[in-house]
Amino acid sequence: MSTPDPTRELPKSWDPAEHEARLYQRWVDAGYFTADASSEKPAFSIVIPPPNVNGSLHMGHAYEHVLMDALSRRRRMQGYEVLWLPGMDHAAIAMQTMVERKLAAEGLTRDDLGREAFIERVWAEKAEIGDNIGEQMRRLGDGVDWTRERFTMDDGLSRAVQTVFKKMYDDGLIYRAERLVNWSPVLKTAISDIEVSYADVEGELVSFRYGSLDDGQPHIVVATTRVETMLGDTAIAVHPDDERYAALIGTELDHPFVDRKIPVIADDYVDPEFGSGAVKITPAHDPNDFAIGQRHDLPMPTIMDDEARIADTGTEFDGMDRFEARVKVREALAAQGRIVKEVRPYLHSVGHSERTGEPIEPRLSMQWWVRVESLAKSAGDAVRNGDTVIHPTSMESRWFGWVDNMYDWCISRQLWWGHRIPIWYGPDGDIVCVGPDEQAPEGYVQETDVLDTWFSSGLWPFSTLGWPEQTAELEKFYPTSVLVTGYDILFFWVARMMMFGTSMGPQVDDQPQVPFHNLFLHGLVRDEHGRKMSKSKGNGIDxxxxxxxxxxxxxxxxxxxxxxxxxxxxxxxxxxxxxxxxxxxxxxxxxxxxxxxxxxxxxxxxxxxxxxxxxxxxxxxxxxxxxxxxxxxxxxxxxxxxxxxxxxxxxxxxxxxxxxxxxxxxxxxxxxxxxxxxxxxxxxxxxxxxxxxxxxxxxxxxxxxxxxxxxxxxxxxxxxxxxxDPVAARHIDDLQRLITEVRRFRSDQGLRPGQRVAAEIDGLDVAGLERSRPYLDSLARLEGAGDDFAATATIDVRLSAATVTVRIDTSGTVDVAAERKRLAKDLAAAEKELSSTTAKLGNEQFLSKAPDHVVAKIRERQRVATEEAERIGAALNALGGS
The missing domain is CATH 1.10.730.10 (Isoleucyl-tRNA Synthetase; Domain 1)
Incomplete structure (x- = not known):
């Protein structure tokens, strides 16, 4: 080691603000965080879960950044060539929503600008705010390799996205179909499950009658919280074993408003014990109904447009917003005499768009999908085979529960900002998927939808290292060593990365590799009361x-x-x-x-x-x-x-x-x-x-x-x-116990911290502490006994091998009368607390009604009061006298 500079004095006190920015910049300038792909050191690599480019780091981000940085710094010190790769996600919905909100403040819409100008505006916003997160990361001390910072829409990553899409399309893993999706009427796009938050909403349960109004004629009563969707009903389902409806199965009932017959079908999904035992089926606007519709080959008319207004029903309700229609349909049913019970309030869980806040609408829509069966199997097998290890292992069951039961993935979004789907449509209905080095035929028009953000971020572990090019970084640092992320996105992001990595990613010996060897799942950051942090609760911490x-x-x-x-x-x-x-x-x-x-x-x-x-x-x-x-x-x-x-x-x-x-x-x-x-x-x-x-x-x-x-x-x-040396450990433990007991006695007697008192000590040699008297004198503020020594108090301390007796002369150092008066007052308070808590704990009525945590708190108070009373009593006895 070098010799420290004796003239270099540390500042009087530690002030982080004086040092942090300077130190961090010095580390970056020195290249400590810059990885060398040609190094012969063993590799350790982490790719950062990319934060949204339009946002800022919240406490959850800071949490996982600290953990990633700690892992990286330690491995660097252990001799690894460390790459901690930073970057950001283009956050399609979040970024587009933010820019559209700004345009609205200017009295404009994206349609006023047009697609090309709108995207230019988004890039400009990205350039303006994109440095914010980087500055926050520097303030946290993130030791990332800034020379390799990536963005999900930079040229290299866009090439990776197009490459994977082309391969999957050619392999039949990507297809276009009309399916049910989460639809945001404000954003006018399909959104993923992670962008839907659920909240209990006070709605109304409407029970109405299909069929004859005459009780003696065929009819069925159904109930719904979204009565407007009955305009899209194409069946009524009952349980096949429900005898009440056996005669109606296979018959048809008239729809009250639409020129359509409603068949009564039998399906095991229906619970005969719930409500009337019959349910209305709206396949185009409810996930469960959609599944029933598929099983029974039912028509699936979509009754709302992309803004959730009633459309194409041929009724008086066309053009109404869904919430207005909810009222008007109920009133029209009532006018016909079809409301069979009083409409009553009903609390139920409703999904809302996380970005814009409105209730999402399950909606049948033509979208692009990934066929996930084989991809999900490879992702599951990677964990089963131990190629990727999940920490903690208790999360494995959740992992398998998802990947082993995964539905096909909707990857298209009706947005402008994002990776535009590389599908081109010909004038004669031809469809061509265009790869990164290919051109669409003349006269073909590109698909307007963009890809789900999770598609591009699913390629993150290898696209950031230069794939599909065979780069030195890919050779050195892939598969990555560990992924650090929250358990709350285990399915949405982690599963995507595992599916792509194990099926489409870089290969070794013609075999795709897992994207990371270890998966460390951390939890959520909550406030000091254990509540989830949120803006609405006002308990978030910057x-x-x-x-x-x-x-x-x-x-x-x-x-x-x-x-x-x-x-x-x-x-x-x-x-x-x-x-x-x-x-x-x-x-x-x-x-x-x-x-x-x-x-x-x-x-x-x-x-x-x-x-x-x-x-x-x-x-x-x-x-x-x-x-x-x-x-x-x-x-x-x-x-x-x-x-x-x-x-x-x-x-x-x-x-x-x-x-x-x-x-x-x-x-x-x-x-x-x-x-x-x-x-x-x-x-x-x-x-x-x-x-x-x-x-x-x-x-x-x-x-x-x-x-x-x-x-x-x-x-x-x-x-x-x-x-x-176990003997040294035992002796030091004994010495600590002895000093602690003497210090406690001094405190109880009211001795000033620096005041030395004379003491005689017996038993140090038997305890093996014969050479410890200098430590004891210094740390317990004792001194040797003089000729006129007269012990006023004795302390016996049981150590591991012997009892040591310390006799102390406190005469002239303590006002005994005043100290006894103080201790007596403290003892009375402790005994009062002990009496109060003992009485409560002896009250059976109280114990039977009080919550467990309240009882536990009182038991703890009783324990503390008992110890205090014993301690103070011992101190009074040590003073002697009466």
């Missing part, structure tokens, strides 16, 4: 707000400390403040250690020459290193961070630094040198272990401690080969 207030390291450590595979994480300001305090503690402790001679540049002395305190902290360092390695390897960030946190705070800062001060004070040159080297070794490795999660403060401290270039490229610590 990650950059926390960066401003607490520093990037504090944000990062807060998120990583709560991260475990598949589990949600709850965070609040208290967590961020705690993490900021940890960064400050680390900074102050390292600065203090350096001021006292900590040296990370020399070789450690032989273990035989070290003190038990030295051997203990080095052994603990090895154990914590092993724990951190195990946590990171298993994607159990919480376990790794907890281990590092408690080692740094509880053992290094609270104990070893204090023990080291005693060793420095002995004025033994060899002892001081050994202590400085041990302290330097511990801090050097600790800072390297914390760097993946807390890159900024560790960089400043490690550079100052070691004099080296950067902790970013420092080697990951290794466990020492020496055997652990």
């Amino acid at each position: 990650p950059l707000d926390w960066v401003e207030r607490f520093g990037a390291d504090a944000l990062r450590f807060t998120l990583a400390r709560g991260a475990n595979p598949g589990s949600d994480i709850s965070v609040g300001e208290d967590h961020a403040q705690s993490s900021r305090n940890f960064a400050t503690k680390l900074y102050n402790a390292t600065k203090f250690a350096m001021m006292n001679g900590a040296d990370a540049t020399g070789e450690l002395p032989d273990r035989d020459t070290l003190t038990e305190a030295d051997r203990w902290i080095l052994d603990r360092l090895d154990q914590v290193l092993a724990d951190a390695d195990a946590g990171f390897e298993a994607y159990e960030f919480s376990k790794a961070c907890e281990s590092l946190y408690h080692f740094a705070w509880d053992e290094v800062c609270d104990w070893y630094l204090e023990l080291a001060k005693v060793q420095f004070a002995e004025n033994d040159e060899n002892r001081s040198r050994a202590t400085s080297l041990v302290l330097g070794e511990v801090l050097d490795k600790l800072l390297r272990l914390l760097h993946p999660v807390m890159p900024f403060v560790t960089e400043v401290l490690w550079q100052a401690l070691t004099g080296e270039e950067s902790v970013v490229i420092a080697p990951w610590p290794q466990v020492q080969s020496a055997d652990a």
Whole structure:
């Protein structure tokens, strides 16, 4: 190692704002994050789940970015050639909606501009706002390779999209058909399931009568919350075993408004116990009805246009909005005497467009589809065969539940912004699919629809590496090492990538490869009360707000400390403040250690020459290193961070630094040198272990401690080969317990923290702590007993091998009468709390009615009150007197 510059002093305190931007730019300029595809190092690669280009990073993004960065930084330190590839998604619906909203404010529509001018406008908006996310990533400390940043609509990725579409079309995996889709009347396009959010809506349940109004003549009663859809009814279904309707099965009933006969059909789907046991079938506007319509070969008339207005029914309702028609149809049915029950409120779940907020309309529509059966099988087999490992494994059942039961995928969207489907229509009805190096025949017109965004993002792991060209990046970094993403898009995005990768992607020995070897699924970020963050609840947290207030390291450590595979994480300001305090503690402790001679540049002395305190902290360092390695390897960030946190705070800062001060004070040159080297070794490795999660403060401290270039490229610590010393560990544990008990006694007696008191101690030699008196005197503020020593209190501390007795003379240091009065007051309060909680817990009526969490809270209060009463009583006894 280089020699640290002794003239380079650390600032008085840790202020993240003074360092973060400078450090990050230095890392980028130095090329630390730029991957070398020609490197002989083993490869480690992650592609970023691309955020939408029109948005900004929310706390969920920050969460997974921290985890990806921690994995990348650690692998870089372990000697891997690391590629963490950044990029953004064109977000077809979100981006088009945003631009159309801006046009509306100008009094324009996209039709006013025309397709070409509108797309130019979207590109202009993208250029204006696209840098926002990149700046946020820099503020978080994301160690991405900016030289390889990609966008789902750049030329290379567009070529990959066209290549895959052409191959799938030629292989018969892409087809055009009229099917039921989620339709957004505002956007006037089909949307995917992930773009539909469900909410309970107070509607009305309308029961009306098909057939004769005479009870003695054929008729059936059905109920619906969307009575306007009855204009598209083409059947009434009953259960085949329902005797009430046996005679009607196969007959037909007149439609009240349309010149159409409504057959009564039998289908096992119908629940005879629900409602009247009969259901109206509207195949073009309900998923379940569509399935029944297919089974029974029913007509499927679409009764709404692309804006959800009633159309082509030949009735008085044509031209009405669906909600207006809902009222008018009900009124018309009532006028005919067909409403058989009073219309009543009915709470039911309704899907809404996530982007525009209106209820979606299930609608029969001509769309482009992917035939998924073979693709889904290959995606499922990749996990079954272990080619891709899901973390946590408990998510496998959800994965198989989806891919083993997948429906064909609607990939067309009626938008202008996006990858335009490379299908061209000829004047005679011919259809041609055009590949990336092909031209459509003259006179052919291209399909107006664009592809679902998930189609292009499904190619992300290999399209970003240059495929379909055989690039050096593809050769080096594909398949990628791990995908880090939320479990909530396991089906929508991850399944698409697995289907494309295992069926269409880059091949080795003529076999497609999985897109990633490991799939780490993290949970959602929730607020401190466990609620999902949302704008409507007002509980969302801007990650950059926390960066401003607490520093990037504090944000990062807060998120990583709560991260475990598949589990949600709850965070609040208290967590961020705690993490900021940890960064400050680390900074102050390292600065203090350096001021006292900590040296990370020399070789450690032989273990035989070290003190038990030295051997203990080095052994603990090895154990914590092993724990951190195990946590990171298993994607159990919480376990790794907890281990590092408690080692740094509880053992290094609270104990070893204090023990080291005693060793420095002995004025033994060899002892001081050994202590400085041990302290330097511990801090050097600790800072390297914390760097993946807390890159900024560790960089400043490690550079100052070691004099080296950067902790970013420092080697990951290794466990020492020496055997652990269990005797030293036991002795230090006993010493900590002894000091803690004396400190507790001092606190209970009201002694000032720095006030020294005389003490006699028996049993140190039997306990194996005969050389520990200097530590005890320094850390417990004791001093030797003089000739006039007279013990006023005795403390017996049971240790692992013996009981140590500490006799203390507090005369002249404590106002015994005042202290007894204070303690008596505290004891009365503790006993009152104990009495109150005991009474409540003894009340059977209370216990039978109170929620479990309330009872648990009272039990905890009772436990604390009991301990307080015992502690204060012991303190009173130690004072003596009456």
